[in-house]
Amino acid sequence: MNSNSKSIAIIGGGIAGLTLAICLKDSGCNCHIFEKNAEFSEVGAAISIFPNALRVFKKVGIIDDILAQAGEMSKVFLKRSDGVILAKSEPVYDLPQICMHRADLHSILLKYADANLYTDHERVDVKSVDNNKARITFSNGESKTFDAVIGADGIHSKVREYIINDGAPVFRGYNIWRGIVESDFDSGYGSETYGNGQRVGIVPVRPGVYGWWATCNEEFLQNDEPEGTKPKLQRLFGDWHHPIPELIENTETILKNSLSDREPKRGWTKNTITLLGDAAHPTTPNLGQGGCMAIEGAYILSECIKKYGINEDS
Numbered sequence: 001m002n003s004n005s006k007s008i009a010i011i012g013g014g015i016a017g018l019t020l021a022i023c024l025k026d027s028g029c030n031c032h033i034f035e036k037n038a039e040f041s042e043v044g045a046a047i048s049i050f051p052n053a054l055r056v057f058k059k060v061g062i063i064d065d066i067l068a069q070a071g072e073m074s075k076v077f078l079k080r081s082d083g084v085i086l087a088k089s090e091p092v093y094d095l096p097q098i099c100m101h102r103a104d105l106h107s108i109l110l111k112y113a114d115a116n117l118y119t120d121h122e123r124v125d126v127k128s129v130d131n132n133k134a135r136i137t138f139s140n141g142e143s144k145t146f147d148a149v150i151g152a153d154g155i156h157s158k159v160r161e162y163i164i165n166d167g168a169p170v171f172r173g174y175n176i177w178r179g180i181v182e183s184d185f186d187s188g189y190g191s192e193t194y195g196n197g198q199r200v201g202i203v204p205v206r207p208g209v210y211g212w213w214a215t216c217n218e219e220f221l222q223n224d225e226p227e228g229t230k231p232k233l234q235r236l237f238g239d240w241h242h243p244i245p246e247l248i249e250n251t252e253t254i255l256k257n258s259l260s261d262r263e264p265k266r267g268w269t270k271n272t273i274t275l276l277g278d279a280a281h282p283t284t285p286n287l288g289q290g291g292c293m294a295i296e297g298a299y300i301l302s303e304c305i306k307k308y309g310i311n312e313d314s
Helices: 015-023 051-059 063-068 102-112 158-163 229-237 244-249 290-308
Strands: 007-011 030-034 046-049 075-080 085-089 098-101 116-118 123-129 133-138 143-146 148-151 170-182 189-194 198-206 209-217 254-261 273-275
Touching (some): 007 015, 007 133, 007 143, 015 030, 015 102, 015 290, 046 051, 046 102, 046 290, 051 063, 051 290, 063 098, 098 102, 098 198, 098 209, 133 148, 148 158, 170 244, 198 229, 198 244, 229 244, 229 254
Parallel strands (some): 007 030, 007 148, 030 116, 148 273
Antiparallel strands (some): 046 098, 075 085, 123 133, 133 143, 170 209, 170 254, 198 209
């Protein structure tokens, strides 16, 4: 079945969903992206974009926009908390290894996404209907039918509930704090530092701007009060090597999340409804490849749709 004039609903207006819409440009498909929030935006701090994902952006013609908003990681260190270097590498690929603010990446993807955009559309039900169609019902009472539905709605995916229904994500025993801060520390520097049940990472997101994260083994979303987030981080990491204490001290906004993923499962598709990105294969951020795999997956899915079309047998 040819993909021309097919209507595709993408549930979730994040990196995976927007990338898919960009990759499907000129395919003949009509993409509709539904976001549950009141606006299309991205929360978070730094995101790593390795050459495997950059190749996708090069293929679709937006790599220059990406590189203009990014910081290249030209030297990477693994360290102990006292600063002793355990390993060092200088990445050499055909494309650079970069990091950038998630909001900057999201803005670029939103700019190029060829799709109809809908806010305040939280999905409450999805199901296959006759003639190889899929119907979505939203919390605002609307119901719409499409040739295909792509669940790009993250680790807590409602579309995954319909397809796999494997319960809640699995908490992995530690939480993460993230921040973005201006610093003239060291151009191109990236590192990960290891302590006892703790880690700190530093990456360049733009010239003179760094992203950092810190993890600690503790209860799910353990409250930082009454001590307070920054005093707690200063207690945990205040004696770690330069520039970790300074980066934490100078960060205005610090975000905190639990770190969870899921046991790998096969069967991401039911009829013309399928999963993409974290909805299909969420990961903890240890390798910095979660976003990259979502970007790669969006490109691969778009190529499959272009080649094989949309029907429940493909």
